[in-house]
Amino acid sequence: MRAKGAPPRAAPESGRRAPGRVSARSPLVIAALLLAGAMILSLALGPVTISPADQVSTLLGHVPLLGFRSGAPAVNQAIVWEIRLPRTVLAGLVGAMLAAGGASYQGVLRNSLADPYLLGVAAGAGLGATAVIAAGRAGTLVLPVAAFAGAVAAVLLTYLVAAAGSERAGGYAVILAGVAVAAMLTAFQTYLQQQNTQQIQQIYTWILGSFSVASWADVRLVLPYIAISLLVLFAHRRVLDVLRVGGDEAAALGVDPERARLVIVGAATLGTAAAVSVSGLIGFVGIVVPHAVRLAAGASYRIVLPVSMVGGAAFLVLADLVARTVQAPSEVPIGVITAVVGGPFFLFVLRSRRSRQGVL
Amino acid sequence: MLELDHVTVRYGRSWAVREISAAVAPGEWVGLIGANGAGKSSLLRAVAQLERHEGTVRVDGRSLRRVSRRQQARLVAYVPQAPELPAGMTVAEYTLLGRTPHLGYLSVESDADRTLCLALLERLGLDGLAGRTLSALSGGEVQRVVLARALAQQAPVLLLDEPTSALDLGNRVDALELVDELRRERGLTVLSAMHDLTLAAQFTDRLLLLSAGRLVAAGTPAEVLDEALLSHCFGGRVRVLPDEVGGLVVVPVRRERATT
Numbered sequence A: 001m002r003a004k005g006a007p008p009r010a011a012p013e014s015g016r017r018a019p020g021r022v023s024a025r026s027p028l029v030i031a032a033l034l035l036a037g038a039m040i041l042s043l044a045l046g047p048v049t050i051s052p053a054d055q056v057s058t059l060l061g062h063v064p065l066l067g068f069r070s071g072a073p074a075v076n077q078a079i080v081w082e083i084r085l086p087r088t089v090l091a092g093l094v095g096a097m098l099a100a101g102g103a104s105y106q107g108v109l110r111n112s113l114a115d116p117y118l119l120g121v122a123a124g125a126g127l128g129a130t131a132v133i134a135a136g137r138a139g140t141l142v143l144p145v146a147a148f149a150g151a152v153a154a155v156l157l158t159y160l161v162a163a164a165g166s167e168r169a170g171g172y173a174v175i176l177a178g179v180a181v182a183a184m185l186t187a188f189q190t191y192l193q194q195q196n197t198q199q200i201q202q203i204y205t206w207i208l209g210s211f212s213v214a215s216w217a218d219v220r221l222v223l224p225y226i227a228i229s230l231l232v233l234f235a236h237r238r239v240l241d242v243l244r245v246g247g248d249e250a251a252a253l254g255v256d257p258e259r260a261r262l263v264i265v266g267a268a269t270l271g272t273a274a275a276v277s278v279s280g281l282i283g284f285v286g287i288v289v290p291h292a293v294r295l296a297a298g299a300s301y302r303i304v305l306p307v308s309m310v311g312g313a314a315f316l317v318l319a320d321l322v323a324r325t326v327q328a329p330s331e332v333p334i335g336v337i338t339a340v341v342g343g344p345f346f347l348f349v350l351r352s353r354r355s356r357q358g359v360l
Numbered sequence B: 001m002l003e004l005d006h007v008t009v010r011y012g013r014s015w016a017v018r019e020i021s022a023a024v025a026p027g028e029w030v031g032l033i034g035a036n037g038a039g040k041s042s043l044l045r046a047v048a049q050l051e052r053h054e055g056t057v058r059v060d061g062r063s064l065r066r067v068s069r070r071q072q073a074r075l076v077a078y079v080p081q082a083p084e085l086p087a088g089m090t091v092a093e094y095t096l097l098g099r100t101p102h103l104g105y106l107s108v109e110s111d112a113d114r115t116l117c118l119a120l121l122e123r124l125g126l127d128g129l130a131g132r133t134l135s136a137l138s139g140g141e142v143q144r145v146v147l148a149r150a151l152a153q154q155a156p157v158l159l160l161d162e163p164t165s166a167l168d169l170g171n172r173v174d175a176l177e178l179v180d181e182l183r184r185e186r187g188l189t190v191l192s193a194m195h196d197l198t199l200a201a202q203f204t205d206r207l208l209l210l211s212a213g214r215l216v217a218a219g220t221p222a223e224v225l226d227e228a229l230l231s232h233c234f235g236g237r238v239r240v241l242p243d244e245v246g247g248l249v250v251v252p253v254r255r256e257r258a259t260t
Helices: A025-044 A052-061 A074-109 A121-134 A142-165 A172-195 A197-208 A216-235 A237-243 A247-252 A257-279 A285-297 A301-325 A334-350 B040-047 B069-075 B091-102 B111-123 B139-152 B169-186 B197-203 B227-234
Strands: B002-011 B014-024 B029-033 B054-059 B076-079 B157-161 B189-193 B206-211 B214-219 B238-242 B248-252
Touching: A025 A052, A025 A074, A025 A285, A025 A301, A052 A074, A074 A216, A074 A237, A074 A257, A074 A285, A074 A301, A121 A142, A121 A172, A121 A197, A121 A257, A142 A172, A142 A216, A142 A257, A172 A197, A197 A334, A216 A237, A216 A257, A216 A301, A237 A247, A237 A257, A237 A301, A237 B091, A247 A257, A247 B076, A285 A301, A285 A334, A301 A334, B002 B040, B014 B040, B014 B054, B014 B189, B014 B206, B014 B214, B029 B040, B029 B169, B029 B197, B040 B076, B040 B157, B040 B189, B069 B076, B069 B091, B076 B139, B091 B111, B091 B139, B111 B139, B139 B169, B157 B169, B169 B189, B169 B197, B197 B248, B206 B227, B214 B227, B227 B238
Parallel strands: B029 B189, B029 B206, B076 B157, B157 B189
Antiparallel strands: B002 B014, B002 B054, B206 B214, B238 B248
């Protein structure tokens, strides 16, 4: 033991970075560049192509107190400001939220298959949205509110069931309760849908997810929830690292695991519920983005959380761009794109070096 | 000073630990011995406040039940029998987790925390491995990293649950020597569950022998390691022999030979 037990072997891949200092800087820069590129493309492409210069001048024209008057054609300004920018911003917010929510659920439940829909968010939101569409109120503010309420109620129900079933609502009890609640609510939703076959296409369109009617009003509606949720989750990045050693050892290190789980799941659920209320149920983002980040940049939540947020935003902005351009003038459901693009990409990163070292 | 006052752990209607009272003096190393299921781990977990229990555990006169989780972790560091080793976590990151009780709930480690952990890794001969992932370490190295995390808590009391169960013979002795050096250096109070009675006899100041959750003997190794008592508690015959430097060696004896 003593010093003799440690032959001076060099750590091959961690290079010379200061030991113990987990830096998210360079992965974050790469993710930010991706996001910037995705946003420029998203604003540029569509039935009318708009140059980056016109984009920038339109944006500057909307900065208050600057007094800048854009020289871009009025039509282009309208397309950027009224149509493409809110859509891009909304896709970015939802992507950031779904990726961060997925990463947090995976951390708290210590299950790499967890996604933000696992505890019933999707089923609850789907039931709420279906009820509103069946009642003929689609296209009003009632729809996102009902989807949000359904999502939050479903996760509360999951926690109540789990708490009733076991002394402490940790780990597997919560996951099993979530599966049961989701199955139940999905059954209600299917029944409602079969009773209202004339609206079935509307219901399916909502479930598969879309940003086709995104407006600034949607952005304003969800921004507070998503911003607060992302802040709370980011603030818990070190706590999530502590939870990686399990509830018992976390408790021995001075963190109350039950309370930490409740706060993190609560924040992730509120944000995810807000996101799905305006976007529908876009799958795959919550699993593929955090895992891609883990494989590419490292497993510490100090890296996974911020990089997933930015990377998730970039991923969904790009997915939405493909969804609305690949089959123009009609749109492909964005959930189809995330799965079709995300699947092969994920297989590619799974074959990378880090995955063979067992990061997942 | 670690005091256990009538500590009882129940699982449903059965007892895992029954009314155990004991004290460990500052700087003392006390070993918990007993057969599988005798209650060693449950007692350690109760002392670490990880198990619901009756009775009181005090450190320097303060009841652990009455202080926050964070404060508990500043008073008692606990090393489980099979620590969780998160995939992809480096040695340095893992050691820094030990600073958790000294940080605010949402704050991150300072340079001072980092310096302290690097010094610890150096002390344990791990400084060359700081950037390694835990999965790339040998059993002996893992044991030292886990110890480094516990020491980073800077708690006066160290609880070790079977610290050597996963190690080979040489590494066992090395690991226990290291614990001994560290407790002398830092004045740590150590309570450890041990399944190897010979090592328990050689390293600890005193032993507590548990059987079916009860404390059946307490005292120096020479007092507790009685052949008849051990045979009774462990359900097989053992011999306790002196070694040439005044220590004791506990040797199991095969049943058919025991009768002759």
